[in-house]
Amino acid sequence: MLSTFTMKFQSQIAVIALLLCFFLSCGQLVTKQAGGSLNFLVVGDWGRKGLYNQSQVAYQMGRIAEDLDVDFIISTGDNFYEDGLTGVADPSFLQSFSQIYTAKSLQKPWYAVLGNHDYRGDVLAQLDPVLKEIDNRWHCQRSFTLKYNLCTLPSVSANDIECPSAAELYFVDTTPFVDKYWEIPNEDTYDWRGVTPRDIYLRRQLQDLEKALKISKATWKIVIGHHTLRSVGEHGDTEELVQQMLPILEEFKVDLYINGHDHCLEHIKSLTSPIQFLTSGGGSKAWRGMKKDADMNGVEMYYDGQGFMVMKITQKNLHAIFYDIEGNIIHELEMSKNHTNLWAKKSSN
Numbered sequence: 041m042l043s044t045f046t047m048k049f050q051s052q053i054a055v056i057a058l059l060l061c062f063f064l065s066c067g068q069l070v071t072k073q074a075g076g077s078l079n080f081l082v083v084g085d086w087g088r089k090g091l092y093n094q095s096q097v098a099y100q101m102g103r104i105a106e107d108l109d110v111d112f113i114i115s116t117g118d119n120f121y122e123d124g125l126t127g128v129a130d131p132s133f134l135q136s137f138s139q140i141y142t143a144k145s146l147q148k149p150w151y152a153v154l155g156n157h158d159y160r161g162d163v164l165a166q167l168d169p170v171l172k173e174i175d176n177r178w179h180c181q182r183s184f185t186l187k188y189n190l191c192t193l194p195s196v197s198a199n200d201i202e203c204p205s206a207a208e209l210y211f212v213d214t215t216p217f218v219d220k221y222w223e224i225p226n227e228d229t230y231d232w233r234g235v236t237p238r239d240i241y242l243r244r245q246l247q248d249l250e251k252a253l254k255i256s257k258a259t260w261k262i263v264i265g266h267h268t269l270r271s272v273g274e275h276g277d278t279e280e281l282v283q284q285m286l287p288i289l290e291e292f293k294v295d296l297y298i299n300g301h302d303h304c305l306e307h308i309k310s311l312t313s314p315i316q317f318l319t320s321g322g323g324s325k326a327w328r329g330m331k332k333d334a335d336m337n338g339v340e341m342y343y344d345g346q347g348f349m350v351m352k353i354t355q356k357n358l359h360a361i362f363y364d365i366e367g368n369i370i371h372e373l374e375m376s377k378n379h380t381n382l383w384a385k386k387s388s389n
């Protein structure tokens with residue numbers, strides 16, 4: 041029998057672990073049934089109270105999402121400009137989010153990561169569950185994973201069968217990787233609560249990602265972060281991520297890396313692996329111009345203006361479509377895999 045002391049000690053450990061998990065926003069895996077296909081929108085770098093054409097992009101998102109019946113919307117970060125939220129009561133949350141993305145078709149879960157501008161405010165505010173009480177669409181965490189089964193719904197009970205085809209989405213907190221934000225003195229102030237000690241935080245994120253990718257049997261593996269890996273936009277490549285994260289994505293054959301940060305739309309293919317780099321950071325202020333002497337290798341599309349991306353995924357096909365502010369299609373990417381995944385009997389072990 042456990043002594044009272046041991047039990048007390050164990051419960052204290054559990055409470056500490058829970059608290060740690062809360063402050064670190066531990067990655068969680070949520071499995072959902074997509075029923076044969078998965079449709080979602082991706083927008084980034086948007087929160088400007090409707091200005092800089094944010095409202096116009098929101099209108100087009102609403103129109104396209106209605107035709108498509110999207111499952112959710114992804115925000116690639118820099119959710120609130122210039123300096124994130126001042127707290128959970130900051131009216132910017134309503135002025136830049138709830139009162140802008142008002143279309144019925146956009147009343148779906150919004151899965152958001154944090155950008156560097158979000159770290160310049162009260163970073164914990166955007167992660168606070170209180171925001172969900174204000175607008176229940178809002179789901180922002182530092183890092184988390186979503187898994188969607190892609191088999192069509194079975195006609196029999198799903199208890200003893202399983203769907204071997206899935207899309208997995210890994211959301212990564214990229215801001216703490218960037219060295220220049222940590223420099224002292226710094227013209228901007230960053231809220232690093234929950235992220236220090238930095239080296240442990242970064243190592244843990246990479247280890248978690250590697251572990252998840254290693255055991256994944258998903259047909260489609262998609263990693264999402266705020267910062268670029270490859271970009272010819274104003275900020276260019278993020279060297280820290282190219283050094284530390286890209287080798288993991290390549291080793292475990294990730295299909296797509298999706299980001300914001302550069303206020304443009306981009307598709308760049310890797311020259312060394314099948315991974316495709318997609319930028320969707322055109323949610324409001326754009327037209328920043330290209331990076332000087334940018335590496336143009338693999339660039340399939342670069343559009344410097346506002347817009348967003350649509351993603352349609354089935355067991356066999358992945359279709360990404362980029363839209364501009366007028367709702368015109370400016371670029372498409374199609375990928376296919378020769379899978380014939382149907383519901384299968386669960387193995388006995």
Ligand SMILES: [Zn+2]
Pocket residue numbers: 118155156157266300301302
């Ligand atoms: Zn950014």
